[in-house]
Amino acid sequence: MNIGDVARRSGLPAKTIRYYEEIGLIRPDRGGNGYRDFSDADMHKLIFVQRARSLGFSVEDCRALLSLWEDRKRASSDVRGLAVTVLDRIEAKVSELLAMKATLSTLVERCHGDDRPDCPILESLSDADRAG
Amino acid sequence: MNIGDVARRSGLPAKTIRYYEEIGLIRPDRGGNGYRDFSDADMHKLIFVQRARSLGFSVEDCRALLSLWEDRKRASSDVRGLAVTVLDRIEAKVSELLAMKATLSTLVERCHGDDRPDCPILESLSDADRAG
DNA sequence: GTAGGGGTTCCAGCAACTGGAAGGTCAAGC
DNA sequence: GCTTGACCTTCCAGTTGCTGGAACCCCTAC
Structure with a gap:
């Protein structure tokens, strides 16, 4: 998926998604043309972050929440x-x-x-x- | 008055007062040693701004309020x-x-x-x- | 003269993006 | 094959309102 699709589906602006990559919240693959290539897991993470942000969690809180989310033994x-x-x-x-x-x-x-x-x-x- | 006195009396940190000068909210005189020399009017303005900020006015709102305050025909x-x-x-x-x-x-x-x-x-x- | 407690400037950073410029890519239509 | 337009890329700067720190000057007291 390209960033535009992900933006539409997650409700986050493309700029924000690039920012989240820059700070290491997500790590999408890259296609041969240099475009970001988002997996379903990336998409899911972005929706997760969007919701957490809307509930008042800071971006750093989101980072912590994501790692708890991925930790089966949390x-x-x-x-x-x-x-x-x-x-x-x-x-x-x-x-x-x-x-x-x-x-x-x-x-x-x-x-x-x-x-x-x-x-x-x-x-x-x-x-x-x-x-x- | 030196910045320290003004800071104590207005409740604003000296750093904040310097910042307010930088953005042109106040324009204190300077003494021969380069120190800022605050008048009672400067002091009054700073208290005014401190109160307006505590009520939720933005710094730009404060600028507008100060000019209304000084305008007798407002x-x-x-x-x-x-x-x-x-x-x-x-x-x-x-x-x-x-x-x-x-x-x-x-x-x-x-x-x-x-x-x-x-x-x-x-x-x-x-x-x-x-x-x- | 030296110790301290002032003061000065300038530069960097915080949070969380947002806008814009300059340019590469891709699919469609002629 | 070429153009058009929508997409994508990076990078740099700006937002709000300060705050911290470094490096340095000034003034008073002892």
Whole structure:
């Protein structure tokens, strides 16, 4: 399979697939013309990575997951451990974003948003007497 | 004021302050020894930027906010517009993360996480018959 | 004069791609 | 046989927002 087919089937841009090869996540064969020649196993790996990425695993996490995946004697606790770490990261990020959202949406509500210059958003950002 | 004082008072690392100068967010004076010499206005700007960044504004947003802040004839709608854009970005990101979290936490719950190799997390990532 | 704690510049690197230029390859149609 | 156009290749640069480190200057205190 050429890279275009793999891109269509995996949903990953060709550029991304080349990048994944460059960093050693996949190692497709090469045809006589220099084109990459992807096996079904390569394809499967790319779909695996695409899904893992969409769940928040980093590319390095994916590398680890792939090697666990290929290791018949893996312990499921290793996989679970990685997933829990990612879950914690996600939860921390959500909390952070919700705190931002709370503050910012309060400010947005208070700002009338017309052609006058007075603006609680700017006031809050520049208030010299406030902590933080 | 030297960069160290400003760093302590604004909560920003000196490296970050130098970076903000490099990209033209602030333009502190220089003393005869080549040291940056920060005015109260510079200091105020840095605190402003630090707060805006912590609410999710990008550095380029901060540049725009600073120029609105300095423009006495600004329209509060311009500020509000920026804030709403950021708010939308935050909300979109939260939704995305919550979706990831839902899927991932389900998988984590289903994985027994012991020394056996069978693992619903890997199975879900590699399932060939699944869409997406 | 020397030790330390400032400060300066510049270069490299992080994550994870993405865009673009310059050029080779292949299949189809004339 | 030649052209056209879609594909593929590599390489280099840029994105965002810093951060680390090296090599070096400055200032104050002892």
